[in-house]
Amino acid sequence: MTVRESIDWTGQVLRVRVEGPAHGGEFVARHSGRVIFCRGALTAEQVEVVVDDDPGKGFCRGTVRAVLEPSPDRVRPVCEAAAAGAGCCDWSYIDGPAARDLAGRVIGEQAARIGRIGIPHSPVPVDLPADDPATTGWRTTARWVTGADGRPGVRRARSRDVITEPCSQSDPRLLDAVLSAGIGPDREILGVLDDEGAIHVAHRAVTEDRPRGRGRNAARSAATRARARQARGRGWEHVVGGPTMVRRVGERRWHLPVDAFWQAHRSAATHYSDVVRAAVVDAPGVSGAPVVWDLYGGAGVFAAATLDAAPHARITVVESAPDALAAAEAALGADGGLRTVRSRVETFLEPGDETDPFGRPDVVILDPPRGGAGIPVMETVARTARSRVVHVGCDPASLARDVGVLVSAGWSLREFRGVAAFPGTHHVEGIAVLDAPGRN
Numbered sequence: 551m552t553v554r555e556s557i558d559w560t561g562q563v564l565r566v567r568v569e570g571p572a573h574g575g576e577f578v579a580r581h582s583g584r585v586i587f588c589r590g591a592l593t594a595e596q597v598e599v600v601v602d603d604d605p606g607k608g609f610c611r612g613t614v615r616a617v618l619e620p621s622p623d624r625v626r627p628v629c630e631a632a633a634a635g636a637g638c639c640d641w642s643y644i645d646g647p648a649a650r651d652l653a654g655r656v657i658g659e660q661a662a663r664i665g666r667i668g669i670p671h672s673p674v675p676v677d678l679p680a681d682d683p684a685t686t687g688w689r690t691t692a693r694w695v696t697g698a699d700g701r702p703g704v705r706r707a708r709s710r711d712v713i714t715e716p717c718s719q720s721d722p723r724l725l726d727a728v729l730s731a732g733i734g735p736d737r738e739i740l741g742v743l744d745d746e747g748a749i750h751v752a753h754r755a756v757t758e759d760r761p762r763g764r765g766r767n768a769a770r771s772a773a774t775r776a777r778a779r780q781a782r783g784r785g786w787e788h789v790v791g792g793p794t795m796v797r798r799v800g801e802r803r804w805h806l807p808v809d810a811f812w813q814a815h816r817s818a819a820t821h822y823s824d825v826v827r828a829a830v831v832d833a834p835g836v837s838g839a840p841v842v843w844d845l846y847g848g849a850g851v852f853a854a855a856t857l858d859a860a861p862h863a864r865i866t867v868v869e870s871a872p873d874a875l876a877a878a879e880a881a882l883g884a885d886g887g888l889r890t891v892r893s894r895v896e897t898f899l900e901p902g903d904e905t906d907p908f909g910r911p912d913v914v915i916l917d918p919p920r921g922g923a924g925i926p927v928m929e930t931v932a933r934t935a936r937s938r939v940v941h942v943g944c945d946p947a948s949l950a951r952d953v954g955v956l957v958s959a960g961w962s963l964r965e966f967r968g969v970a971a972f973p974g975t976h977h978v979e980g981i982a983v984l985d986a987p988g989r990n
């Protein structure tokens with residue numbers, strides 16, 4: 551069938567057989583030659599889906615309203631907020647091991663399709679973070695909003711409505727503290743359980759931006775604009791605990807503003823640190839004093855892991871947030887070989903500025919935000935790093951694109967794994983370790 555631009559199935563109920571997972575948490579099904587991205591479905595199920603977003607091209611989006619033939623991997627959703635329609639735990643109806651397998655398939659598929667990377671194991675294996683089996687209560691930094699009635703909750707999917715059933719991700723002590731604080735209407739709330747067991751609650755005015763247009767991309771852009779207007783560190787009223795949290799990996803401690811970046815899962819920083827340590831220790835052809843770049847380095851968690859593996863390493867942490875770098879210097883400054891650079895990574899790597907007082911890097915570690923490092927950054931890294939690259943990425947598509955740049959420049963993939971760092975959701979962290987041409 552030829553698909554016409556004017557087609558619109560919005561509101562139609564379709565009976566479909568579900569195929570595999572797509573990037574973004576929906577599942578693929580087909581009807582009359584068009585793809586339907588189905589929310590709330592599972593591989594091989596027969597479902598009835600209501601079309602709720604139809605851009606009028608070769609695909610549309612829908613939500614499952616009845617499961618006619620359920621998968622054995624379907625379980626009762628553990629997240630009350632998601633069951634009530636919130637956008638938080640979109641895979642909370644999928645059994646944990648099955649969800650990890652599905653996430654590994656998405657990582658492998660994106661690697662092949664976008665990165666043109668041959669993966670030896672598909673699905674890519676997805677590990678529990680530091681063997682932590684928690685499916686609920688794993689999040690130690692959480693956010694809520696209050697609506698006009700002042701009750702804290704999370705947003706309904708693709709809506710500004712507030713759902714007050716609890717989300718299962720956050721440690722339950724956080725919501726208890728938020729409820730006891732009695733915060734008023736129209737506030738954004740931040741709750742943190744830090745690594746010394748202290749609870750911090752802060753709130754500020756909700757900043758909103760109306761979507762310009764329909765669909766989830768418009769909603770996402772509106773959220774991004776709102777976040778950009780409400781800068782980090784601004785406007786918080788601290789009502790429980792104080793403005794500074796303590797974070798720990800092993801024996802090291804970081805003092806950070808409560809809204810500074812820290813890995814969301816309570817065991818993620820430890821897991822990634824273990825991976826970095828192992829990757830630095832056996833980087834091919836590298837001495838006991840490697841030169842290392844920790845790009846998008848935050849408070850230097852991976853720099854710390856590097857120093858544990860190679861105490862004489864000379865490390866440059868590149869990061870745009872000054873509060874994170876101050877915390878890195880305070881936590882690691884006593885270790886001689888640390889240099890912090892407050893800069894966007896793109897600027898740090900600009901032509902003519904690729905040199906480092908420590909010399910060309912043996913190992914480059916990258917942990918960019920969701921959009922990934924991008925092709926120009928990866929091309930420079932491919933030319934500059936001597937031995938090994940470790941890329942940690944929370945979006946399988948941008949990770950695939952970034953790693954694909956290295957692979958097409960002749961780098962070989964030594965390890966490619968996922969980490970179930972966001973249980974109950976489709977989100978997954980991917981970690982790729984690559985060796986320079988001629989080094990493996």
Ligand SMILES: C[S@@+](CC[C@H](N)C(=O)[O-])C[C@H]1O[C@@H](n2cnc3c(N)ncnc32)[C@H](O)[C@@H]1O
Pocket residue numbers: 811812813819846847848849850851852868869870871874893894895896917918919
């Ligand atoms: C995913 S976090 C990783 C932080 C650190 N590796 C950790 O595990 O705590 C990404 C970091 O990159 C920083 N960032 C975002 N865009 C950046 C850019 N273009 N250049 C430098 N840093 C950036 C953010 O402030 C954030 O600290």
